Amino acid sequence: MLKRFTTLFPLWAVMLSAVALFYPELFLPYRNTIPLLLGVVMFAMGMTLSVKDFMLVLKRPKVIIIGTAMQYTFMPLAGFALSRLFGLSPELTAGFVLLGCCPGGTASNVICYLAKGDVALSIMLTSVSTLIAFVMTPLLTWLYIGQTITVDMYGMVVSILQIVVVPVALGIGLNAILGTRTERIRPALPALSVITIVVIIAIIMALNKDTVMSAGILVMSVVVMHNLIGLASGYGFSRMLGLSEIESRTIAFEVGMQNSGLSVALAIKHFSAIAALPGALFSIWHNISGSFLASYWNGKKI
Template sequence: MSSVDICEKHRQQSTKTSFISFAFPYSHLRPCAHRCKQYVVGRSYLLQLQPKNRRNSHFSYSCEACQTEARSTSTENNISTHALSFTERLWKTYTNTATLLTNLFPLWTLLVAVLALRRPTTFTWLSTPYFTFTLSILMLSMGITLSPRDFKRIWKRPGIVILQFCSCYFLVPFLAYVLGRLFKLPSDILAGLVLVGSVNGGQASNLCTYIAKGNVALSVIMTTATTLGAIVMTPLLSKFVLGTVVQVDALGIAWSTIQVVLIPIALGMALNRYFKSFVDIILPISPVVGVIATCLVVGSAVAQCNKLILSAGISLQIPIFLLHLIGGICGYFLPYLLGYNEVVCRTVAIETAMKSSAFGFVLACLHFTAYRVRVPCAISVVWMSLVGSGLAVFWRYKPVQNLKGFRSDLAQRLRQKRQLDEMK
């Protein structure tokens, strides 16, 4: 490398070319930072360099022309960075607010239920057609988050998904029927309680699973499986279980399930598949829309059954509360005994405890002539949220200990006991 490689402007400004060669061996020269294809040394460094700090000093690697260009470019970048940072701050504020509103979902549910009991006229405007449409919007907000890959993931863990599916559609309906008989509920109230046990898992279970430090991805798979399974299972259970108690229109329930569940979810998946850019815009809004839709559904359900809920008193509250609580306990210990780890057990427990009571309320309004069938569904909307969020908060402050499962834990204890026996 020759001295010609040094920036010509800097060469002319320096009076001692030999000093450059001595003070700056060519290993210290660098290409211009802005790629002017010359090797440069800052003039200020040449004038101020002292022998004792030649090796430790810093100097510019750009020629003056490129430095001027860099200043203008840097100013433009600073302006664009400032504008971008404002946009980012605004977006961060929105996402934090949306997260807070979503995380406080059980509180909003309780407040809306109390308001609906105290002032039912606040929500009576939401009649059954609007109620059904609102629930469809809730299902649509779930559908835009799904893709065919999510259904492929079900086959990767079929055992635990099938276990939770059976808990949702066999264990909980049976538990509802037993509790109704034990508390000697009237036939129409009993039908409403069994209807609550026969519907799919609630969409809020994904949030509660996240709070409880469970497996959120698995929770989404389970919710999707039970929601799609409701198209077949809910009409069948209504016909063969409730048909012995009250008159049931199984075909009407099946058609309503397709309208409220299948079509919105299929539409959401189609939007996610063919209009991805549009979905990316509205996706951050969907949790807030889901919370608002759920609160409207809860308020309308409680407001329509206001007098019956107040007149029923605690005698109807206890079996509905126990339905969700015992369902959650059974949902925890079943996978635990089968060898699944703590995270999976928490996930299944919340999925089993939380039901889509709002969907049950829609079915009760549309396909049951007895008015009181909808009362357990309206009460369950509140208790489902409280029990699910209560379990989530309880587990949030309890460390996850059993990560390998009951069988591995039991085998480890047996090995330790065998080792102690051998030492003795």
């Protein structure tokens, strides 16, 4: 039942987004809760990890380095290039660049499983990119758009530490303390994450009602292209570098599926509600595209 609920994430996101666009007053009072809600998702992620998981990095350094490097290379560049190509406003450009500079999303782990990828590798890539995000995300955002819009690097570092690193660390710590007793609640954690992210998306839709109605098609088109570039480049370059089919599929999802919730929280706090729109739309789309690609790969022999 819980797995079924989790796999229908795009449907819940679309439905609640529609409600938010027609009845924004239901969600506007909760605009300041986005960082807290994302912290809940990160804590849930930490609850699925242990110190032993991170030791796996030492056994597969090549793949981890390649996957993480692609994550922080292709997506920021694609976000910046597409924004310039379509002449997006500085605020939307900031949103797309910030989205590209964020680490991999936890949804990639589920999609990777459905695509017959390497789930352990997926979790490690998500974890590593997340833990170094407090340096990479502010730095890359500043490098790309620091000349056109003010980027508070120090403030962004503090935000990521508060929203990502601390909750993940607390989750890992609690998991270590409770040990096997966490096995009872682990199956419910993905569902909790889905509910939380769907609420975050709805809040952003409510905040951006007018923008979605006027420029939604253009922004959504750029979101789709951004995601497809990530998926294609992650897979294609992995194969070119000699990685296996399974490793390449895994990296494709890690590169193409961003932690859009983090980009939304950072955009709201450090830029504007409009800058959060790309991340909110990306949250819906990358799960749809990822599910279709996973279904296709699941039916192919490796």
